[in-house]
Amino acid sequence: xxxxxxxxxxxxxxxxxxxxxxxxxxxxxxxxxxxxxxxxxxxxxxxxxxxxxxxxxxxxxxxxxxxxxxxxxxxxxxxxxxxxxxxxxxxxxxxxxxxxxxxxxxxxxxxxxxxxxxxxxxxxxxxxxxxxxxxxxxxxxxxxxxxxxxxxxxxxxxxxxxxxxxxxxxxxxxxxxxxxxxxxxxxxxxxxxxxxxxxxxxxxxxxxxxxxxxxxxxxxxxxxxxxxxxxxxxxxxxxxxx
Amino acid sequence: xxxxxxxxxxxxxxxxxxxxxxxxxxxxxxxxxxxxxxxxxxxxxxxxxxxxxxxxxxxxxxxxxxxxxxxxxxxxxxxxxxxxxxxxxxxxxxxxxxxxxxxxxxxxxxxxxxxxxxxxxxxxxxxxxxxxxxxxxxxxxxxxxxxxxxxxxxxxxxxxxxxxxxxxxxxxxxxxxxxxxxxxxxxxxxxxxxxxxxxxxxxxxxxxxxxxxxxxxxxxxxxxxxxxxxxxxxxxxxxxxxx
Numbered sequence: 001x002x003x004x005x006x007x008x009x010x011x012x013x014x015x016x017x018x019x020x021x022x023x024x025x026x027x028x029x030x031x032x033x034x035x036x037x038x039x040x041x042x043x044x045x046x047x048x049x050x051x052x053x054x055x056x057x058x059x060x061x062x063x064x065x066x067x068x069x070x071x072x073x074x075x076x077x078x079x080x081x082x083x084x085x086x087x088x089x090x091x092x093x094x095x096x097x098x099x100x101x102x103x104x105x106x107x108x109x110x111x112x113x114x115x116x117x118x119x120x121x122x123x124x125x126x127x128x129x130x131x132x133x134x135x136x137x138x139x140x141x142x143x144x145x146x147x148x149x150x151x152x153x154x155x156x157x158x159x160x161x162x163x164x165x166x167x168x169x170x171x172x173x174x175x176x177x178x179x180x181x182x183x184x185x186x187x188x189x190x191x192x193x194x195x196x197x198x199x200x201x202x203x204x205x206x207x208x209x210x211x212x213x214x215x216x217x218x219x220x221x222x223x224x225x226x227x228x229x230x231x232x233x234x235x236x237x238x239x240x241x242x
Numbered sequence: 243x244x245x246x247x248x249x250x251x252x253x254x255x256x257x258x259x260x261x262x263x264x265x266x267x268x269x270x271x272x273x274x275x276x277x278x279x280x281x282x283x284x285x286x287x288x289x290x291x292x293x294x295x296x297x298x299x300x301x302x303x304x305x306x307x308x309x310x311x312x313x314x315x316x317x318x319x320x321x322x323x324x325x326x327x328x329x330x331x332x333x334x335x336x337x338x339x340x341x342x343x344x345x346x347x348x349x350x351x352x353x354x355x356x357x358x359x360x361x362x363x364x365x366x367x368x369x370x371x372x373x374x375x376x377x378x379x380x381x382x383x384x385x386x387x388x389x390x391x392x393x394x395x396x397x398x399x400x401x402x403x404x405x406x407x408x409x410x411x412x413x414x415x416x417x418x419x420x421x422x423x424x425x426x427x428x429x430x431x432x433x434x435x436x437x438x439x440x441x442x443x444x445x446x447x448x449x450x451x452x453x454x455x456x457x458x459x460x461x462x463x464x465x466x467x468x469x470x471x472x473x474x475x476x477x478x479x480x481x482x483x484x485x
């Protein structure tokens with residue numbers, strides 16, 4: 001090994017120059033400044049959402065499973081944030097449809113169940129880290145949006161629920177063929193713990209996006225401030241896609 | 243022992259009337275990505291433990307059997323949502339830092355310093371004996387000894403594993419073909435967790451070793467040049483061409 005060069009200048013000054021080259025690393029320290037932290041992490045989350053939304057393919061299907069791979073009904077968790085049963089009056093229940101639709105109004109469950117039905121065995125993934133394969137039946141969200149004459153070029157589908165939960169979904173995910181207005185699990189009407197009478201079931205979304213006990217559906221181009229979603233408004237990422 | 247150090251830059255300096263030899267062990271890109279990725283690894287593993295806290299199990303949700311509760315001191319983010327914000331922000335920095343590092347290593351030839359190769363196998367045990375069983379210190383012939391190369395190469399692979407398994411969990415619909423490699427979506431979370439455990443094992447050991455090996459060794463990862471490294475031929479055995 002031969003010396004590449006001889007230098008009469010001090011090693012110390014050379015090393016000082018090399019140290020300066022590293023200074024941009026301290027920019028990461030901005031994340032640890034309390035007054036900037038929240039804003040920067042929010043931007044990071046939005047960037048992730050932007051990438052996730054941009055790479056979402058409406059024609060790419062979530063994996064489906066055979067009946068033998070489906071977890072038994074009693075192993076499918078009841079996961080709720082506040083109450084397990086908001087005591088919905090199932091006989092009087094109607095779905096209110098508002099926003100950018102040609103035929104707004106209140107729709108009965110019978111009107112929804114008369115639409116084309118889709119049954120699927122898909123994986124339900126919770127943001128906490130657990131997952132379970134279940135059997136779900138319902139009508140594709142896109143079929144219902146057809147029925148109400150929704151403007152499917154709008155950006156968002158907003159959902160309100162009987163238990164004060166609320167969500168908003170990007171239109172591309174809502175129109176995905178596996179996105180259901182779900183009224184059945186395991187061949188039986190949705191029970192109260194799982195969101196009776198109607199919930200979103202979307203294998204391309206995390207569980208918290210799949211609102212239970214739906215009572216209002218709104219098609220919109222602008223999200224209501226502070227109403228992006230129950231958990232999203234507290235810090236979860238909005239896209240919540242898989 | 244045959245050495246293969248021609249790829250390293252060396253220089254001789256005059257310092258207080260004495261000649262000093264120095265080696266440019268860690269080029270700027272390596273140092274930069276070392277510190278950047280180091281910060282990322284701390285953030286990712288600490289938020290990783292906070293995320294694990296939300297469901298500390300690898301079994302079903304029903305019934306849930308908690309494996310362990312990670313100590314609060316080792317967690318970052320406060321709650322699941324807060325930890326995910328850090329995780330989903332720093333994952334981009336980590337991936338960029340990691341890719342830049344790997345491309346640089348491959349293109350520059352600096353991989354010779356780090357990559358554990360079959361020829362290094364024989365040197366692992368003598369070095370381990372020296373570190374842990376008071377064995378004689380093997381002769382140093384390169385910036386990193388075989389045990390170091392093994393540890394660093396393993397850690398780089400842990401980084402790759404954590405990124406790939408993380409991608410599978412972030413986008414399982416699109417990457418289900420990758421999930422197949424790890425035994426499906428459910429088991430991918432275990433691989434991701436094991437990669438994190440690897441980092442939790444490596445980082446404290448790395449810090450202890452750095453503390454034991456003195457200032458000059460540490461400084462070289464900050465300023466690149468290491469003064470009079472012991473693997474260079476002894477200075478007084480060479481004639482001074484400038485004299």
